[in-house]
Amino acid sequence: MIELEGLTKRYGEKVAVNNLTFTVRPGVVTGFLGPNGAGKSTTMRMMLGLDNPTAGDVRIDGKHYAQLKDPLTYIGALLDAKAMHGGRSAFNHLLCLAQSNGIPRSRVHEVLDTVGLTAVARKKAKGFSLGMGQRLGIAGALLGDPEILMFDEPVNGLDPEGIHWIRNLMKSLAAQGRTVFVSSHLMSEMALTADHLVVIGQGRLLADTSMSDFIRENSRSYVRLRSPQRERLLDVVHEAGITVVEAGNGTLEVDGATSERLGELAAQHHLVLHELSPQQASLEEAFMQLTAESVEYHAHADHQGPPVADPAPPGPGGPGWGEGWQPRPKGE
Template identity: 75%
Template sequence: MIELAELTKRYGAKTAVDRLTFAVRPGVVTGFLGPNGAGKSTTMRMILGLDHPTSGRVTIDGRPYDRLTRPLTYIGGLLEAKSVHPGRTAYHHLLCLAQSNGVDPRRIDEVLDLVGLTGVARKRPKGFSLGMGQRLGIASALLGDPRILMFDEPVNGLDPEGIHWIRNLMKQLAAGGRTVFVSSHLMSEMALTAEHLVVIGQGRLLADTSMARFIEENSRTFVRVRTPEPERLRDALAAAGVRPEQRPDGCLEIEGVPASRVGELAAEHRVVLHELSRQQASLEEAFMRLTHGAVEYQAREG
């Protein structure tokens, strides 16, 4: 488990992270979202001990990162996939990490096979594509077989097959009881991967909740109905105390009533329906609505 308590980081007069308190628990994929400049990367760097907090604390299974013996066996992190010595092969990069963390060298071949880099194990990563570099970074994170995994933009540079692979890998790791913390700007991908969300803006915590609740609380949910008999349906709904809103395209929109209830009322009054659907915003729409006032760099629409 990763736990943050009043975690704060200031750079001169600028507060990059402002009293963040939340926990990343095992068993689910937790998404970490925020606009550019929100403080996500700074937070992740403090988790790994790369930046020191101005105040507050962050612990990995109850201990700060710098007090972990063999830290790669506790937490594996992917922050900068290209942080590799240019003179070492992929294999020897992993070997250095294994030797410094007391990891059995036989584990190297396992993770290279897992990420699909066995064929280039003896090549230098400076010639790798962005996607291959990402795979090597993921192999480094998995090397110590840790209980906690943290990924920053893990699908960056991956092709569709690679994206599908890392998505399923994160889900499998969480299903096996591991803690998985992932940051990404790809909302569509996050919606398919994460079950829980931590959202920050301007360094402050905005949300710490399930994916379903986040979308529900930050979007408009309604039932859309299309019928050749709109007057009869409106009368049936009105008799039940339901007031639909007529849209320009002729459809009715109904809030606060389940789709099943609308269907039952239509059936009771023998009203023909051509469409009955529950409408809800996407993760991207909900995210934009929540973080609109916390965007540091905002382009003007033309």
């Protein structure tokens, strides 16, 4: 279990993470969502002791990361697939991690087989494709057989088979009672993988709820109806005190009534239905609705003329260099 209490991180005047409090529980896949610049990577780095919080606290199974003996046996993480020595083979990269955490050599062979890299185990990592690097990073996260796993954009660079594999892997790990925390910008993939969602925007917590509740609370749900007896159907629905909207092409949209009730009404009045379908927004639509006011970087498709870039941070020796500017953490 991962517990955050009032977690805050400032870089000069910039508040990257603002008083975050939530718990990542075992047994479910928890998705971590937010627009670019929301503070996701900074939060995950503080969980792993890579950045120190300005205020607040984060604990891994009740302890600070620095207090964990052989931390890879408690928590495994993939934050950056390129965070490895390119001159080492895949096997030696994992062997170094294993030896530093008291993990037996045999475990290296096991995780290489799990991620499908046994055939290239002796090849140097610098020659790996992005997808192969992702698999090696995942192998490193699994190496200590930890109860807690964190993944940042785990499907990046993977082919369809690899995406299907990592999705099922995360689900199976959660089914074993492990804590699985995954950050991704791919809403369609997150919708298929996560059971619970933590959403942040501009460093603040926006939602901490189940996937189904998140979509229901941040989008419109309705039932779509079509019938050759449209006018009679309208009368029946109105007589039942149900609000209906005409959506064009003979389609009706009904809020506040279930498809079961509408089907029963139609049957009672001997109405023919060509369509009776409950409609619910996608995770992407619900996410866009919730975070609309928290997006820091906006693109403008209707802009005329040459694109205008956001002001770049000052480079060494440039105007304003050394006047309090702080670089944004990588990935944010």
